[in-house]
């Protein structure tokens with residue numbers, strides 16, 4: 001069964017239990033206080049991008065003719081079957097792989113390598129087990145000339161923002177998977193990137209933690225005005241968070257269609273309009 005359909009196995013009563021728990025846990029949104037977001041200018045332009053790997057002497061065409069404009073402050077979700085090239089595309093945008101055809105232009109410059117202005121979070125948290133929560137986050141400053149007191153101040157503020165106050169001195173083995181992912185997100189955000197890249201950051205988490213972190217991610221995104229790209233297998237997550245859901249298909253990996261999600265935030269997962277968009281996207285996987 002495609003990963004994207006796994007969520008369909010949950011019964012309505014189980015889903016409602018999960019949702020009411022998540023609502024209690026989630027930070028309370030003040031709808032009247034929220035700034036109306038306006039789409040900004042194009043921040044990231046992916047133009048005619050292709051990627052071929054060499055595998056056992058053969059050429060493996062993984063991405064072909066990818067074209068996508070992402071506006072400043074937009075949240076883009078990318079879904080698609082396993083192996084369609086989602087992570088490969090994200091790595092190209094991160095600058096972790098610079099061997100590609102076409103152009104990826106971020107804020108007017110072709111991406112030629114990694115940059116502190118682009119933060120990335122992977123499925124595994126990649127924390128150093130011998131460092132505390134605060135030391136793992138502070139590590140992000142190692143290539144900068146930010147002063148020690150300023151680092152400390154920003155680390156504490158970021159820890160507070162992701163809800164980890166009190167766990168500053170804990171080691172990764174002393175905190176849960178969800179908390180570890182929050183540390184990874186804090187580490188990605190501490191340098192105040194303008195572009196946040198997320199590669200299935202919640203895939204290894206249980207359903208409750210996942211819902212809670214989706215809400216927290218939305219809060220951080222709104223708070224910091226980040227342009228965000230999320231790769232996920234979870235269609236519901238994609239619709240809950242995305243301004244647009246990019247559906248990819250395989251062999252070679254390419255964009256099948258882009259589904260706009262204009263529902264107001266925070267989105268109500270049980271609302272018919274939400275179901276309609278989720279079900280529409282799911283038709284690409286059945």
Ligand SMILES: Nc1ncnc2c1ncn2[C@@H]1O[C@H](COP(=O)(O)OP(=O)(O)OP(=O)(O)O)[C@@H](O)[C@H]1O
Nearest residue numbers: 053054055060062081082083084085086087088089
């Ligand atoms: N370094 C590499 N060398 C050769 N082939 C690679 C390399 N990295 C990825 N691939 C291949 O590229 C294809 C796309 O991989 P990618 O990880 O981007 O897919 P994905 O859509 O993110 O998959 P999943 O959803 O399972 O994570 C796969 O066939 C994979 O085997």
